Amino acid sequence: MPCRRPFTFGFVLFPNFAMLSFSSVIEPLRIANRLSGKNIYHWELLSLDDQAVEASNGLLFTPSLQVEQWHDLDAIILVAGIGTSLIADQRLFKWLRDIARGERLLGSTSTGSILLAKAGVLKNKRCTIHWEDQANLQEEYPELIVTHELFEISGNIMTCSGGTAGLDMMLSLIERQQGSRLAKSIAEQCIHPTIRPAHDQQRMSIEEALGIHSPALARAIEIMQSHIEDPVNCESIAAMVNISNRQLQRLFKHKFGLTPATYYLQLRLEHGDNLLCKTSMSILDVSTATGFSSTSHFSKCYRKYYRMLPRERRKQVATG
Structure with missing residues (x-):
């Protein structure tokens, strides 16, 4: 159902995050506001140390919200990329577990799924990740249910394979919250004539x-x-x-x-x-x-x- 106040996303950026993944999950929110003529969605940028984060293409992004203010958010999405497997911040993992125990949406795009796995919040949840990292994730965490889906929404946990699949995941979420008419209009604005279902292929044959x-x-x-x-x-x-x-x-x-x-x-x-x-x-x-x-x-x-x-x-x- 539509929210009385803007539904607020917090995008947690990690060094070398993938710009395409980030654009795919944030742009549908902007377009939703423009097409509806209302502030349905709001978003903030965060980083673990509250400092600017450099994307994999060299662009620098400054956080708009401090991590300690995360309680003001309705959903938190981890936006990661190269080098995610080297992150071993136990404070981060504890924070993710705290979020997962509540009702907020907790999600990731691309290699952010690795961080959710390290935090232990993907147990008994269907999850996905970029095809290049699927075998790696399954090898290191054999107890996980790792799928080949474009995205997975399992309870309050969302995972996405990255790239343009983030657009399909957000359109699916917007459709649930605001209806299919707005979701389809956003897709058309993105020159995305078909909203891909979760089970669509990640790779070419x-x-x-x-x-x-x-x-x-x-x-x-x-x-x-x-x-x-x-x-x-x-x-x-x-x-x-x-x-x-x-x-x-x-x-x-x-x-x-x-x-x-x-x-x-x-x-x-x-x-x-x-x-x-x-x-x-x-x-x-x-x-x-x-x-x-x-x-x-x-x-x-x-x-x-x-x-x-x-x-x-x-x-x-x-x-x-």
């Missing part, structure tokens, strides 16, 4: 993303992507897609200039690199999560591909 015209090749890559931790040999993959192993070899050689085994190994190493950079998992756990029989084997293959050891990569990430 393999065929579109890689320019593949062979269904067998696309299916083979899909099998590889879904068996990172428990690798399948190439003969079995060929059988699964109903072609010979020799034909599988030809398809990969023609499209990528690589054997299927080499392509598969690179997928696993790239996933391992993602885990090293974006989680606190031990190198032993990373090697297991990428299907290697030992840490030494993982380190050897990783060094050959990335020209550095996994521990050197971790040090590189820690020092920025």
Whole structure:
């Protein structure tokens, strides 16, 4: 139902936050006010230390509300980006738990879901995150219900995959609060003719993303992507897609200039690199999560591909 006073959002900005994610969640509120001719929504910017925050594109944003005034807010949205996995502020996590215990909306966009997971407020809640970080979040927090949705609204917790998905999440929320007519009018103003449902795809299909015209090749890559931790040999993959192993070899050689085994190994190493950079998992756990029989084997293959050891990569990430 429409609020008697403006429904107030607090956007908590973290260093290197993604500008596209931020624009997608704040602009629908501005447009809602303009189209309705009323101040339905109000918003404030916050940062943990009440100091200016620099976005990933270098623009600087100054907080408009101090963190200690958060009780004046109806909803709090974490806007994060690169480097979120390195944040380990226990005061932040306690604050998020305090918010979650109340009736306020608590949400995130993009990698902000990592902070909610660290705070322990996503237990028994459906949540989502940018596709690039989905496997990482699930590996580090296996008890979570991590989905591939564009956004999730579970009780008073909202999570969003980031990018333009924030627009769909906010339109869904506005539709609940103000009705579909206003939500659709906002979408049209944004040149967004279709309000995407939560279950819409985050990513292009393999065929579109890689320019593949062979269904067998696309299916083979899909099998590889879904068996990172428990690798399948190439003969079995060929059988699964109903072609010979020799034909599988030809398809990969023609499209990528690589054997299927080499392509598969690179997928696993790239996933391992993602885990090293974006989680606190031990190198032993990373090697297991990428299907290697030992840490030494993982380190050897990783060094050959990335020209550095996994521990050197971790040090590189820690020092920025």
